[in-house]
Amino acid sequence: MVKPVTSFLKRFLIGRPLKSTELGEQKLNKAKALAILSSDALSSVAYGPEQILLVLITIGATALWYSIPIAIGVLLLLTALILSYRQIIFAYSHGGGAYVVSKENLGKYPGLIAGGSLLVDYILTVAVSVSAGADAITSAFPNLHEYNVMISVVFIVFITILNLRGVTESASVLAYPVYLFVLALAILMGTGLYNILTGNVPAELHVPLGTPVAGISLFLLLRAFSSGSSALTGVEAISNAIPNFKSPAAANAAKTLMAMGAILAVLFSGIVVLAYYYGVAPMAEVTVVSQIAEQTFGRNAMYYFIQGTTALILVLAANTGYSAFPLLAVNLAKDKFIPRMFTMRGDRLGYSNGIIILGVLSILLLFVFGGKTEQLIPLYAVGVFIPFTLSQTGMMVKWMRGKPKGWVQKFTINTVGALISFLVTIMFFLTKFTQVWPVLIFLPLLILLFHRINKHYEAVADQLRITTCEQGIQIEGNVIIVPVAGITHVVMNSLNYAKSLSAHQIIAVHVPFEREEEAVFEEKWEKWQPDVRLVTLFTPYRSIIQPLTKFIDTVQRKANESNYKVTVIIPQFIPKKGWHNILHNQSSLLIRAHLLFRKDVIVTTVPYHLKK
Template identity: 80%
Template sequence: MVSSVKRLLIGRPLKSTELGEQKLNKTKALAILSSDALSSVAYGPEQILIVLVTLGVAAIWYSIPIAIGVLLLLIALILSYRQIIFAYPHGGGAYVVSKENLGMNYGLISGGSLLVDYILTVAVSVSAGTDAITSAFPALHDHNVGIAIIFVLLITILNLRGVTESASILAYPVYLFVLALFILIGVGIFNIVSGQVPNNLHTPVGTPIAGVSLFLLLRAFASGSSALTGVEAISNAIPNFKNPAPNNAAKTLLAMGGLLALLFTGIVFLAYYYGITPNEKVTVVSQIAEQTFGRNFMYFFIQGTTALILILAANTGYTAFPLLAVNLANDKFIPRMFKIRGDRLGYSNGIITLGLA
């Protein structure tokens, strides 16, 4: 009975010789490893506005220079992780780099921090995705926790079926989200250029604001930098790429950086020009979509794809957590069971541990 249920949920066991078939090409890798970083576009700009609006609506113009600062940090991160990909082609990311260059204690701090980070990534992503759903359908708001737990279980089962199968399924929502936001940004900018949006909804850039301080601006910058979460995932998961793995990983990293920069810039600009202010019950992206399209098909398409990618951003954690656990297990800091491949040739003990956590 148990065996039959397991086969139904996870699929037939794979032979070790089929491991090569479980490697990712650039298209699938971009979807499965960039979902966390790309999904942060849905909440990163909002985090900047939440801090700035404490000074008043007029202070929202500061989101423009803060966004430029976040983009400069993104460029530095992309260039740094590209070097790491070629220097450490076997993956491991910050743990391996810190261990070999700074010493074991620093490596363990990085490794432990990343394990916790991936657990929080799953929890926050699924919660944010559930919020996006209940923003569109307020009647579901009382069932937030139950909906989130169901999504965690589904993503865990999907990853136990193997990295290739999960990537094949997850690629569609990720690329639909990218398409939806490009349409939103494109139509929004067209409406602005064609004069359909009043130019008095925002304060001009450079307007003096009483009470502004360097500390508050830095806090807004730090909050906005949440848009950069997940950038390190590709350098951690190089072994999942088809050969030549480092070259494919580097190209995927650059593609992710370019998409993230364009989407983040577009959402920040539209939020500023439309004079959007954060709302506890409605996200910034939802407000921009409603002002651009109204509550029609495109609005629900954007909300639906946003909810999907926020939930599926958790998959980045499921890809990187088991590989990091393998590196820690190789160095005998966590149990050897994390080195064992499951029926579908994934590190199933790492996947199950992450799902439970």
């Protein structure tokens, strides 16, 4: 009863199968799409401003005022990215984002670099998000710290199952925490700005803008800028997930992108401004958002509401990866760079294989890095800025080639975005090389894997393709070989099937391990099936496979000379209950596994179903 139990469990966790005609019901409206596709970008507000302060504090507290001009630079980059990806949405409304843009305008390998970077980045998105959420929980409950990885795994399993249930169902559940987080930060910023404007925040907490700082350098400012740019990860997700939107998909995706950009800009700049006026410096045990909330409200219910929604969105930011990874995988699979299985929809009309693979790889990554968020963030950030740079450069080439109306303005937007993205990428490699060097190894290996998979698919297509001038090989007859273990109903069932095929010759093959057994079996066979030729292949090594395959090869060579085909009919009995299979040695499966890789040998299994 294994099958009914697993079927019941699958239906309980995932839900009833949906008809293909219900696909339209699985599309997202703008409100749900904003929540499910921007959770990654919005959650980065919780650590993006802090990354800027972590670099500046190395010079001293007086250098923290530089966070304001650096934040303005990050907002300019955000504006360029939003405008650029808005253009990408309308130019490539079928989805694919940076991969499609880079491939069509820069060539196959730049496209694969962008696509491979994003695939890995979405895996990192899931790992970083759940490990950050687990960190928030274990910070509140230190006794759980040793279970950090296991808590992260539970989160991934939960989000994976939720996404297997369908896009709309996961969006319905995850929308509320995202909007609660936005509401919590809006209240925090509104209250904080009110306190600043009314003079309730002492001026001595911060140094005036423009205060001279000894030891400051352009290199350090660029490093702080690149670190703060980690707040922009996830901006590209909407352009990859256009097929998930309700019609008109491109217009709805563009509006959602603009809304996400506006919210992200307000939240990011608000946190930076409050951190400056409150004189907040980064601390190992307490986050910047936590310090701002505590100074604004004290340790009351509002403080815990902000901390709770922040922890929740850090976990749920993983869902952006689940929304974008499967759709990007579909584009790569259609172009024959990754397995075709990624194009298949599951019972709930989602791309289940992509969802499951993403969950498995994210869990594996967590175990490799021990669930340490700080080791994952640099890889996570550089993995998204490489596609940023390539997609913007690709759009520049597109406008230069086509020169549509208003192309100069579009070209300028993409040029600014490409230059800043390239600068950020270079800064990551210069300042955090010890953390991001694996990119230089796994990315080329990933491109090589894409190339080998594509080469395989092309070779298969070339061999399967039929042209009008080709003629198939004429088959003159059929020689059937039936491996037999004894005189049973299973063997009789297979021999009857073999006789029904009008074969040129039927050969039963028996492999005894003892000489006495050989003579006894031949005598019994002569009485039972005198019209079927029996060949016994004695072996003292107790192996059926080697003598059987050697005999088949001999028969096949002779058969090929006369254009005869060799068919091996394998008798197999099927137990009534699935678990009974472990009580038998499964010789038929081993024989079939060996023969399937032999050319010009046809393998057929004839099942005999047991009744008790």
